[in-house]
Amino acid sequence: MADSSPQMPRAGVDYPKTFGQFQEWFSTDEACLEYLAGLRWPGGFACPKCGGRDYWRTGAGLWMCKVCSRRTSVTAGTIFDRTRTPLRTWFAAVWFVTSQKNGVSALGLQRVLGLNSYETAWAWMHKLRRAMVRPEREMLSGLVEVDESFIGGVHRGLPGVGPDKISVLIAAEHLDRNRIGRIRLEPGPSDRRLALVKFGQRVVAPDPPSAPTGRGSCGDSPTSATSTSTSPSWARTSPRT
Numbered sequence: 474m475a476d477s478s479p480q481m482p483r484a485g486v487d488y489p490k491t492f493g494q495f496q497e498w499f500s501t502d503e504a505c506l507e508y509l510a511g512l513r514w515p516g517g518f519a520c521p522k523c524g525g526r527d528y529w530r531t532g533a534g535l536w537m538c539k540v541c542s543r544r545t546s547v548t549a550g551t552i553f554d555r556t557r558t559p560l561r562t563w564f565a566a567v568w569f570v571t572s573q574k575n576g577v578s579a580l581g582l583q584r585v586l587g588l589n590s591y592e593t594a595w596a597w598m599h600k601l602r603r604a605m606v607r608p609e610r611e612m613l614s615g616l617v618e619v620d621e622s623f624i625g626g627v628h629r630g631l632p633g634v635g636p637d638k639i640s641v642l643i644a645a646e647h648l649d650r651n652r653i654g655r656i657r658l659e660p661g662p663s664d665r666r667l668a669l670v671k672f673g674q675r676v677v678a679p680d681p682p683s684a685p686t687g688r689g690s691c692g693d694s695p696t697s698a699t700s701t702s703t704s705p706s707w708a709r710t711s712p713r714t
């Protein structure tokens with residue numbers, strides 16, 4: 474390794490800023506494994522069975538505990554688990570998907586990575602997108618409009634919901650009258666009864682218990698609202714209890 478190379482990146486701290494840096498850091502699968510190991514064990518390896526800190530590397534991304542001989546895969550439980558594709562190709566996909574300001578298409582991913590099939594590129598893209606959603610992300614709060622819309626199934630002269638229209642559930646925070654904050658989207662279920670209510674319960678934080686304020690009305694304070702109509706109704710559905 475040339476002296477001009479930067480130190481090995483600290484996993485979870487250092488992220489490549491340019492494509493050149495990315496290529497330099499992650500030129501081999503071993504470099505990718507080391508980076509993943511740093512993410513998995515920020516304080517150094519710790520055996521999940523006995524807590525042992527000493528290990529042997531046994532190939533194929535396995536760390537073997539010197540105390541109890543348990544072998545732990547550094548990619549277990551990640552989107553890279555049991556992949557037959559070189560990790561550096563996966564890392565390149567991550568770079569591509571996360572560095573495109575205006576989003577990426579499966580076709581773009583296929584071209585950049587030289588993947589054989591569009592289907593593979595599409596599956597990768599969706600795997601990465603799912604992984605990019607923080608599982609512990611906060612729920613929406615404040616004044617939230619929950620509504621349903623339909624896409625697809627264009628029929629002239631046929632108003633209403635056609636059989637081939639797809640329902641999409643939408644929840645949007647209202648920051649003020651003209652601006653929305655965070656949003657959540659979800660495909661609607663085939664059984665639409667109570668779907669909006671259940672969706673709202675999943676993505677909108679319940680109001681905190683109201684404390685007595687000594688004032689007669691709190692009608693102007695932001696609070697969660699659920700609308701089941703198809704027209705904007707956030708203003709009038711603000712509870713005034």
Ligand SMILES: [Zn+2]
Pocket residue numbers: 520521522523524525538539540541542543
């Ligand atoms: Zn152990």
